[in-house]
Amino acid sequence: MTKGERTKTKSAREKIKEQQSAARARDKRRQMVTYVTAGAVAVAAVGLGWLYAASTSQSEEAAAALPPINVQPDGSVVMAKSGVTKPVVDIYEDFQCPACKEAERVSGQTFKNLAAEGKAKVVYHPITIFSQEPTRSNSVRAGNAARCIADGKQWMAFHDLLFKNQPAETVEGFTNDQLVAWGKEAGVTAPGFEQCVTSGKHAQAQLSYSEKIMTEQKLNSTPTVKLNGTEIDNAVVFSPQQLREAITKAAK
Amino acid sequence: MAALQQSRSVKSTIPWVTTVARLVLGGVLIVAGALKIGNPSDSVVAVKAYQLLPDSIAVSVGYILPILEIVVGVLLVVGLLTRVAAVIAGLLMFAFVFGIAWAWANGLRIDCGCFGGGGQLGKGQEPTYLLDIVRDFGLVLLGAWTVRFPPGRFALDGALGLGGDSADDEEDDR
Numbered sequence: 001m002t003k004g005e006r007t008k009t010k011s012a013r014e015k016i017k018e019q020q021s022a023a024r025a026r027d028k029r030r031q032m033v034t035y036v037t038a039g040a041v042a043v044a045a046v047g048l049g050w051l052y053a054a055s056t057s058q059s060e061e062a063a064a065a066l067p068p069i070n071v072q073p074d075g076s077v078v079m080a081k082s083g084v085t086k087p088v089v090d091i092y093e094d095f096q097c098p099a100c101k102e103a104e105r106v107s108g109q110t111f112k113n114l115a116a117e118g119k120a121k122v123v124y125h126p127i128t129i130f131s132q133e134p135t136r137s138n139s140v141r142a143g144n145a146a147r148c149i150a151d152g153k154q155w156m157a158f159h160d161l162l163f164k165n166q167p168a169e170t171v172e173g174f175t176n177d178q179l180v181a182w183g184k185e186a187g188v189t190a191p192g193f194e195q196c197v198t199s200g201k202h203a204q205a206q207l208s209y210s211e212k213i214m215t216e217q218k219l220n221s222t223p224t225v226k227l228n229g230t231e232i233d234n235a236v237v238f239s240p241q242q243l244r245e246a247i248t249k250a251a252k
Numbered sequence: 253m254a255a256l257q258q259s260r261s262v263k264s265t266i267p268w269v270t271t272v273a274r275l276v277l278g279g280v281l282i283v284a285g286a287l288k289i290g291n292p293s294d295s296v297v298a299v300k301a302y303q304l305l306p307d308s309i310a311v312s313v314g315y316i317l318p319i320l321e322i323v324v325g326v327l328l329v330v331g332l333l334t335r336v337a338a339v340i341a342g343l344l345m346f347a348f349v350f351g352i353a354w355a356w357a358n359g360l361r362i363d364c365g366c367f368g369g370g371g372q373l374g375k376g377q378e379p380t381y382l383l384d385i386v387r388d389f390g391l392v393l394l395g396a397w398t399v400r401f402p403p404g405r406f407a408l409d410g411a412l413g414l415g416g417d418s419a420d421d422e423e424d425d426r
Contacts, residue, residue, distance in 0.1 A: 035414055053316070057296075
């Protein structure tokens with residue numbers, strides 16, 4: 001082997017080496033691009049899903065003043081423009097139930113708006129569905145206090161305050177002192193209110209009404225919303241837009 | 253000779269174990285996410301029931317959790333971005349273990365909400381914390397295995413050359 005041949009071989013080897021490393025770099029780049037693309041698509045999918053979930057749960061804004069609200073002798077509360085008698089939307093809820101709080105947070109305004117637009121007669125049925133302590137007593141105290149309010153507007157303000165301030169399910173909450181304070185915040189001025197709350201005047205009525213309603217309506221969970229007597233699927237109840245569509249359709 | 257053969261067969265088993273781990277973990281995540289995704293509020297209530305997060309954060313977590321579970325689950329099943337997906341899945345499962353243990357320690361009577369539903373239990377229902385924790389911890393281990401030995405057989409990562417697929421192409425381990 002001459003000297004010249006040797007250098008030639010060397011340079012050929014180097015060339016191959018160079019080509020190999022170039023190929024490796026290309027591969028690396030391609031892998032990088034694939035990796036980043038896949039990652040970006042995955043992140044985008046999560047982001048879109050998140051936005052979609054947030055948008056289906058988007059609450060309505062208060063559009064108009066509240067329609068007339070009337071507290072019934074049995075403790076249920078009717079919210080409807082005068083003359084509007086159908087479709088009837090029955091809301092069965094427990095002041096202590098977290099899912100009811102969530103339903104109120106997401107769709108509460110939709111019910112009010114629909115009633116204000118004269119598209120539905122909305123009836124609230126506050127019941128006590130819990131059978132264990134401390135949730136049962138919390139619920140009964142809250143239900144009793146709501147029954148101490150005769151004025152519809154004040155009742156609704158109180159109802160909203162109760163859900164906003166709902167206690168955790170493991171602690172004693174909705175104490176009489178709190179309930180009296182929230183009543184005042186809701187505009188209750190009737191002289192007998194405080195005494196009515198602290199004495200638990202309507203506690204028995206709350207319990208027997210709950211019993212009666214749960215049997216009659218075959219309720220096994222709250223919130224239950226019925227449209228002309230037929231239960232609305234919970235996925236619809238928790239989606240203001242679908243809820244509005246379902247009720248508006250029934251109004252035609 | 254026998255020892256060599258044995259170690260070789262162990263080596264060739266590892267990718268298959270990873271595949272099984274991926275499929276189980278990914279499958280569970282997809283099912284769990286799919287059951288929740290139809291009703292975002294359900295999952296918000298379930299997250300809030302743990303009383304671990306402030307309400308505003310719990311709402312966001314409730315909205316993102318189902319889709320996150322599905323996307324990570326799909327990545328694991330097809331074996332794409334295997335290691336990253338397995339890390340997220342493992343952390344998710346670990347967070348669930350922590351959450352359930354927290355609920356148990358604080359005497360909350362809730363359904364874990366693992367597969368939709370969730371929230372407070374009705375009368376006559378008892379929480380199954382121990383079972384939930386054991387199951388989720390098992391899933392944490394599957395995630396850890398997948399992080400250690402990615403991406404296993406039948407993985408897009410392998411087909412696309414993102415991290416070695418076959419046993420003789422061990423990019424970083426050992």
